[in-house]
Amino acid sequence: MLKLVSSIHPAVWKGSSLQETPRRFVSTGIDQLDQYLEGGWPEYGAVECCVPFFGFGELSLLLPALKNAQKKDHISLLVAAPGDLHPLCLHRAGLDLSKTVCIQSEKKMNLWALEQALKSGSCQAAVYWNQGLSFKQARRLQIAASENNCQLFLISLNDGSHSLPLPFRARLSPVDNKIRFEVFKRRGSPLPPVFIESSRLRNRLEQHHDLFINRYLAIKPNNVFRLR
Template sequence: MGGKPVSSLSLAAQALAEQMPHALWRANQTLSYQAATVSSGYLLMDEILPGQGWPGSVLIELLLQQAGIGEMQLLRPALQTIAAKRRIVLVQPPHLPQIAAWADWGLPAERLLWIKAKSTADALWSAEQVLRNGGNGCCGALLFWQTQVRPESLRRLHLAAQDTDMLFWMMRSLACAQDASPSPLRLGLRPVTNGIRVDILKQRGARREDPLFLSLQKQTSVPLDSSIPSSYHALLDRPASSATRTRNLPATLV
């Protein structure tokens, strides 16, 4: 009877912790991470990532100086690991996916789903549905390109990611670095000669202050048809099939 009363807020927090133990981080956990991770394929990158790899069940933000600076090559090893068993979903990529290039990277076409939405609202809805319904073993990763996103939409996506074991990367502009975000891992990406510069903008535990410079292996093709000169593209481009009508038909394979 002499003990301190337990507030309803404390009980609610305890219940939430029991429901989502993988999503709870305590200050004394420093860099530990309870969710499953996938190696980035780069030793130096794994050393700075929580859990020594890309964490699942969370929103990971890649903030780009501009699209096409090597972000796909950075993700390539992880995508290859995932595509061996599960599908990869692309929502609103800035350029048309190239099947020939994906195949050249060892990523089977039947493992790729591309969703092209007509509006930002449709794109956000599509990404959330993939997270809520695709994590039952069929989808292993979601790549979502979007710049104009409200904080409440980011929170919805982050919460949806916590209920799945998928890897979820969101590509945004580097200018968004000053915006608040629920993402526990935010990386700034800038191009450098023969590679990419990675700045740790936010992560659980002690943050690395110095940038990381990664040398990216040169490829003869890229998985997205960007502004890179045609000599770097695959020799064969396959026209995309009709885009998916979101909230209606399933994603179109391209």
């Protein structure tokens, strides 16, 4: 059997040979997480982060990717955030508000707007908070992101137990001032859980709730779109 496997044509990718497959990554901005992920986030395509609830620091973890996209003169897209985003705090976190677009609507419209943005070529990084995606919805978003060289982060309110056609899936959960991070699907073998802790992440987690404000006190930036 081993001889049969070893005789497979070299162009056929084997799940156990991650190191043999050249891949490109983008730094997460946290050394410990970069080391754990063996380089950082995939340069493009969909990354699903399964969470037990929204708002415990997941956006803070993704801020470096959003800022990196804006350096290339592309927009960062935030779709269906679980609360109104605070423009001033986003600016203080390093985001260029003129290149940050927020979309809030019903699920069908959110998915449509997100897919169109990915296909436009002007979006380099996007975050979509969701209650769960169907197989077809996940596949459409993955194709749109990968074919247009965009990083798409899906913050999904589930435990990751159902199968989705996504190349990278992880579980995130808060533990004190740390984030438990477990990659259970990727190109290669799964990774054991790790507890991410750094002074930079700790500062972000402490400031995370400032990114969201009560909707009645929100100062709306010009580039917040509520689709009907």
